[in-house]
Amino acid sequence: MRDILSSVRQRLRRVARATRTSGDAGHGGEDGTDANGGGDPTLDDGAVVTDGGTAAGSDGIVDRLDDRFGDDFTESAPFWLPPFLLVGLFVYGAIAWNFVISLTDYKGFVGPDYSDLDFEMYVRAINDSGVIDATVNTFLLVVAFTAVALAFGLALAILIDRNIRFENTFRTIYLLPMSLSFVVTAQFWLWMYNYNNGVVNIVLGTVGVGPIDWIGNSSLVLWAVVFALVWQFSGYTMVVYLAGLRAIPTEHYEAARVDGASTLKMYWRVIIPQLKGSTISAAIVLMVFALKAFDFLYSLVSGYRPPNGADILATKMVREAYSTNNWAYASAIAIILFLMALSIIGPYLYYEYQQGNL
Amino acid sequence: MMKDTELNRRDVLKSAGALGAAGMVGLAGCSGSGGGGGGPVEVLHGWTGGDGATAAEALEEAFNEEYPDTELDMNPIGGGGNQNLDAVVANRLQNDNPPGAFANWPGPNLARYEGVLGDVSDLWEETGFTDSHVDEAVDLHQYNGAFRAVPLGSHRLNCLFYNTSVVEEAGVDPSSLNSVSALVDALETVASETDKIPMTHGASGTWTTTQLFGVTLLGSAGYDEYMNFVEGNPSEDAVRSAFESLATILENYINDDAASIGLTESNQNIIQGEAAFIHQGNWAAGAYRNAEDFEYESDWGFKTFPGTEGMYTLHFDSFLFPSNNPTPENTRTWLEFVGGEAAQVAFNQYKGSIPTRTDVDMSEFGPYLQQTAEDFADADERPPNIQHGLGITADQRSTLNDVISSEFSGPYNVDAATQGFVDAVSN
Numbered sequence: 001m002r003d004i005l006s007s008v009r010q011r012l013r014r015v016a017r018a019t020r021t022s023g024d025a026g027h028g029g030e031d032g033t034d035a036n037g038g039g040d041p042t043l044d045d046g047a048v049v050t051d052g053g054t055a056a057g058s059d060g061i062v063d064r065l066d067d068r069f070g071d072d073f074t075e076s077a078p079f080w081l082p083p084f085l086l087v088g089l090f091v092y093g094a095i096a097w098n099f100v101i102s103l104t105d106y107k108g109f110v111g112p113d114y115s116d117l118d119f120e121m122y123v124r125a126i127n128d129s130g131v132i133d134a135t136v137n138t139f140l141l142v143v144a145f146t147a148v149a150l151a152f153g154l155a156l157a158i159l160i161d162r163n164i165r166f167e168n169t170f171r172t173i174y175l176l177p178m179s180l181s182f183v184v185t186a187q188f189w190l191w192m193y194n195y196n197n198g199v200v201n202i203v204l205g206t207v208g209v210g211p212i213d214w215i216g217n218s219s220l221v222l223w224a225v226v227f228a229l230v231w232q233f234s235g236y237t238m239v240v241y242l243a244g245l246r247a248i249p250t251e252h253y254e255a256a257r258v259d260g261a262s263t264l265k266m267y268w269r270v271i272i273p274q275l276k277g278s279t280i281s282a283a284i285v286l287m288v289f290a291l292k293a294f295d296f297l298y299s300l301v302s303g304y305r306p307p308n309g310a311d312i313l314a315t316k317m318v319r320e321a322y323s324t325n326n327w328a329y330a331s332a333i334a335i336i337l338f339l340m341a342l343s344i345i346g347p348y349l350y351y352e353y354q355q356g357n358l
Numbered sequence: 359m360m361k362d363t364e365l366n367r368r369d370v371l372k373s374a375g376a377l378g379a380a381g382m383v384g385l386a387g388c389s390g391s392g393g394g395g396g397g398p399v400e401v402l403h404g405w406t407g408g409d410g411a412t413a414a415e416a417l418e419e420a421f422n423e424e425y426p427d428t429e430l431d432m433n434p435i436g437g438g439g440n441q442n443l444d445a446v447v448a449n450r451l452q453n454d455n456p457p458g459a460f461a462n463w464p465g466p467n468l469a470r471y472e473g474v475l476g477d478v479s480d481l482w483e484e485t486g487f488t489d490s491h492v493d494e495a496v497d498l499h500q501y502n503g504a505f506r507a508v509p510l511g512s513h514r515l516n517c518l519f520y521n522t523s524v525v526e527e528a529g530v531d532p533s534s535l536n537s538v539s540a541l542v543d544a545l546e547t548v549a550s551e552t553d554k555i556p557m558t559h560g561a562s563g564t565w566t567t568t569q570l571f572g573v574t575l576l577g578s579a580g581y582d583e584y585m586n587f588v589e590g591n592p593s594e595d596a597v598r599s600a601f602e603s604l605a606t607i608l609e610n611y612i613n614d615d616a617a618s619i620g621l622t623e624s625n626q627n628i629i630q631g632e633a634a635f636i637h638q639g640n641w642a643a644g645a646y647r648n649a650e651d652f653e654y655e656s657d658w659g660f661k662t663f664p665g666t667e668g669m670y671t672l673h674f675d676s677f678l679f680p681s682n683n684p685t686p687e688n689t690r691t692w693l694e695f696v697g698g699e700a701a702q703v704a705f706n707q708y709k710g711s712i713p714t715r716t717d718v719d720m721s722e723f724g725p726y727l728q729q730t731a732e733d734f735a736d737a738d739e740r741p742p743n744i745q746h747g748l749g750i751t752a753d754q755r756s757t758l759n760d761v762i763s764s765e766f767s768g769p770y771n772v773d774a775a776t777q778g779f780v781d782a783v784s785n
Contacts, residue, residue, distance in 0.1 A: 108470060108471075108472050108473065109448075110472065129764075130764070133764075194615050216617025217768070218767070301563060305759065308764055322445040323441070323444070324470070
């Protein structure tokens with residue numbers, strides 16, 4: 001009901017506006033090419049005051065822009081244009097420039113030569129086993145971390161949502177790690193993973209396992225990092241899911257119960273399918289965090305050369321840039337990383353667009 | 359009235375937006391072109407902790423005393439070894455906003471700054487540095503036929519430090535160790551006679567292992583083969599046998615938690631009597647000096663790395679001179695000071711390094727550094743190090759560390775590591 005009302009109101013507004021604009025531009029003729037029709041000063045003034053100020057004198061362009069992009073395109077320009085330009089310059093401009101640099105052979109401190117552009121750096125990256133390992137590790141980190149953190153967060157959220165005692169306390173405890181900086185968590189996970197006196201190995205030792213060299217074993221270290229990141233971020237996932245669970249009406253639970261569903265079946269068939277939105281938004285945030293695991297790895301070894309088996313594209317990129325000043329090569333790696341991020345964000349944006357949320 | 363306010367609000371918004379955009383563009387313009395003029399000499403260095411910080415303070419004090427008219431702006435940038443310092447320097451050089459001078463290593467390492475270093479050859483001539491500094495310093499501070507930097511001090515790299523009580527408990531006499539295989543035997547004795555760590559190693563970064571490879575190669579293959587490696591004609595057999603010894607040591611005689619600790623924690627094992635030996639540059643001795651009840655000879659000792667007797671593996675801490683210098687005259691004053699006796703005494707006695715000048719009175723230095731300075735003066739050979747800039751370029755060093763990381767950080771693949779090292783340095 002409310003939807004219908006608002007759409008009616010909107011349509012009315014549009015009709016009113018259309019009559020007004022045709023009122024001041026229309027005199028010059030419908031074809032619009034010799035449309036200096038707004039030339040009549042009195043009409044023009046009227047348009048500025050009543051319509052709220054499209055600039056006088058350039059009506060032709062302004063109208064055409066408005067026709068093309070919607071009727072308040074120029075009118076709203078002061079709101080969106082400055083941020084649009086700033087973001088365009090500093091984000092997309094920088095990405096574009098980075099791409100151009102990756103096509104040069106820029107190295108050292110004598111400026112890049114833009115006259116000779118080719119894809120040599122990308123060819124080099126494809127043949128560099130270090131880059132391939134880093135790409136695989138980045139991918140594994142993103143996928144494993146996101147999947148485990150989602151599952152873990154969902155389990156926590158469901159448990160907390162079952163009206164337990166001290167609910168708020170538990171929620172705070174689970175969320176707390178999220179508030180710590182990577183620099184802190186990396187350092188104490190480093191201590192906890194210590195072979196001799198780390199708490200992880202001590203605990204495993206009491207059940208007769210280990211000790212295990214978590215950091216030094218190249219096939220384990222990435223999973224050790226994933227575990228530490230899951231510990232830090234499953235609290236966040238829990239909060240997102242908890243909000244999703246709270247939004248589900250109790251009738252759904254009751255109806256499932258009445259129909260005789262077991263608890264497991266109720267969650268699996270009725271509740272979890274309704275958490276799709278929460279899952280998608282949490283997954284996107286987690287994936288972006290995983291791509292930013294640079295901070296964690298940097299703090300883990302106090303440098304940008306992570307333990308063997310845990311090198312990711314971000315650390316490889318910084319290493320190429322700052323330990324050997326291979327700017328062009330580092331830029332190429334940055335573009336690869338950017339494309340990976342885009343391949344995560346892109347489908348999400350498309351999905352949102354399909355849903356009509358954008 | 360209503361219409362008027364609406365117009366005003368919009369005008370305000372428009373101009374605010376325009377102002378914001380202009381401001382951002384202005385800011386972006388500014389950051390590129392800071393500095394200028396003949397103000398204080400800005401000096402970037404990485405000595406932020408412990409003895410390094412004390413030494414840097416002493417250096418600053420000595421400068422202010424000797425040149426009260428020249429202003430000095432010391433900027434320490436710590437963290438990640440010298441990684442953060444290097445990153446800041448790289449960004450500033452790239453933005454054409456160089457500092458007056460910055461700390462780094464000379465030698466082939468200067469190649470990474472090709473095109474942005476100035477010429478201080480006349481300074482070396484005028485001040486007589488070419489005569490007062492050791493020959494190696496004179497050679498290694500030149501790049502493309504001109505002097506680019508001035509040395510402040512020198513650390514020694516072919517050192518083996520030990521905890522006296524642990525080696526005594528094991529019945530090992532460090533002074534008798536004169537080859538890499540004798541060292542391996544001694545480590546075996548420590549392992550079987552005591553429950554201590556024979557050799558402590560901090561491998562959270564790869565540089566300690568690369569550095570240990572360098573000294574093992576020097577100790578097992580000798581000076582000539584080592585120099586062949588550095589100069590780009592490595593003998594595969596020599597490299598392989600060094601890696602074999604290294605694998606024996608790393609597989610059997612180091613601490614289990616090597617991968618998760620760095621130099622500082624590793625060195626603690628010596629101080630706390632948990633380990634017998636450690637290989638490091640003599641900056642490690644700074645921690646012993648600062649530790650309580652831990653005295654030279656009675657508690658800890660020094661032995662030239664077995665097989666490298668009569669040699670001194672060189673390391674230099676130097677200040678590099680960027681071209682397009684914001685304060686050319688004052689920076690020259692600074693560099694003249696750095697290469698002089700007052701600075702070298704003030705800095706090195708706290709840093710745990712020794713002067714690169716040959717005419718310095720060593721009476722203010724402790725007995726350990728006096729001995730180091732004697733070894734330095736009497737050394738038959740002073741080979742350049744490979745991990746700290748003097749022997750090979752930054753590119754090559756980075757490749758070596760990649761190889762160590764992927765092939766030699768456990769499990770230890772001697773064949774792949776040998777191949778990787780030989781390929782990396784071959785001309």
